[in-house]
Amino acid sequence: MRILVIGAGATGGYFGGRLLQAGRDVTFLVRAKRAELLARNGLVIKSPAGDVTLKNPPTVLSENLKAPFDVIILSCKAYDLDDAIASFAAAVGPETAIIPFLNGMKHLDVLDAKFGIDRVMGGQCQIASMLDPQGVIQHLTPLQAMSFGERGTPKGDRARRIEAALQGAMFDAKASDVIIQEMYEKWVFLATLAGATSLMRAAAGHITAAPGGADFIRGLRAEIASVAEAAGHAPRAEFLERTGGLLFAPGSQMTASMLRDIRGNARIEADQIIGDLIRRAETNKKGALSVPLLRIVYTHLKAYESQLG
Structure with missing residues (x-):
């Protein structure tokens, strides 16, 4: 082959x-x-x-x-x-x-x-x-x-x-x-990790140790999961439990490549990872979904992009 x-x-x-x-x-x-x-x-x-x-x-x-x-x-x-x-x-x-x-x-x-x-x-x-x-x-x-x-x-x-x-x-x-289900689940995890760590400029463990940090990550993940659910691919319980262990582990140094790119003053996938979730939330056939935390993340990422040469 x-x-x-x-x-x-x-x-x-x-x-x-x-x-x-x-x-x-x-x-x-x-x-x-x-x-x-x-x-x-x-x-x-x-x-x-x-x-x-x-x-x-x-x-x-x-x-x-x-x-x-x-x-x-x-x-x-x-x-x-x-x-x-x-x-x-x-x-x-x-x-x-x-x-x-x-x-x-x-x-x-x-x-x-x-x-x-x-x-x-x-x-x-x-x-x-x-x-x-x-x-x-x-x-x-x-x-x-x-x-x-x-x-x-x-x-x-x-x-x-x-x-x-x-x-x-x-x-x-x-x-x-079930590859589309797996792709949506990865998107839920990636967008949560990238959105939170890029916005806060910190690893997951530092965010969860800060006042309101764990609640922010949970809220952001819930918004993203609602978009996946509206598409017919709600994250499975096993997936949420397994990845939750990564997101909320005390002292976790986990970050996303998006944060590493921001620290290197490089291009990022703001539109593909975050912006497209907002677009899908807005065009949901049963009515627009509320995703205020996603919108804050996206505004932050686009403001960063506007400063790139």
Whole structure:
């Protein structure tokens, strides 16, 4: 199974690198500068699961894509989606499966409009990683998992065949029959963590230790969960209990990548992670949902964005 990974950054580079390490047929679609760095230094991963340097990883530039791939793993930032689509469109054939690991849900509409729902699977991953200034992928915690599944007309056992191809590469990979539910649940957790830690400029443990902090996080999560529920994907009790343990653990140093981006004066996914939740709350078929805390978070994030050059 020929796998094209879009980019070789913190997420795609990590999962693609582990697949390459396991002997899978992986190619990285990268820009010229990243291709030169990978040719010189290799794909370098530093991880609690084990460090690895993969010398001369297969790379391709967009203009050199000549034939379709079986699977395309897409993990760009949401604000780079249009550019990413233009770069890999030539690699999409009639049987290609695109697995996007982007935040939120808005990207599905964009990909469906371009490639059709039968080519665009649902996907979500759990990993904390970053690309350092030297181009090294820093995997920050032991967590490394993904799930994916069909959204359109099922194509036989395609999801299970992809699952078999991705398994055995040091991370958990599973085909899911409830992938949209899983995507909404991840969105609930991510938007809660990103919204709270970015607004307060603090890790979860510092927020919950402050007066009213735990109530703020609970209220924000409840608003976000109401949007998921209105879409028919209310978070399950087990999910809320498990992720609540992460959000409310005393002394937790957990933050979101959005806060790390803000601290680095970088672009953020305000519209995709928070703004789209507000849009869905406003357009709920049964009447607009009240999301005042989400609106405060969004105003804060857009004020930050307005200061970027």
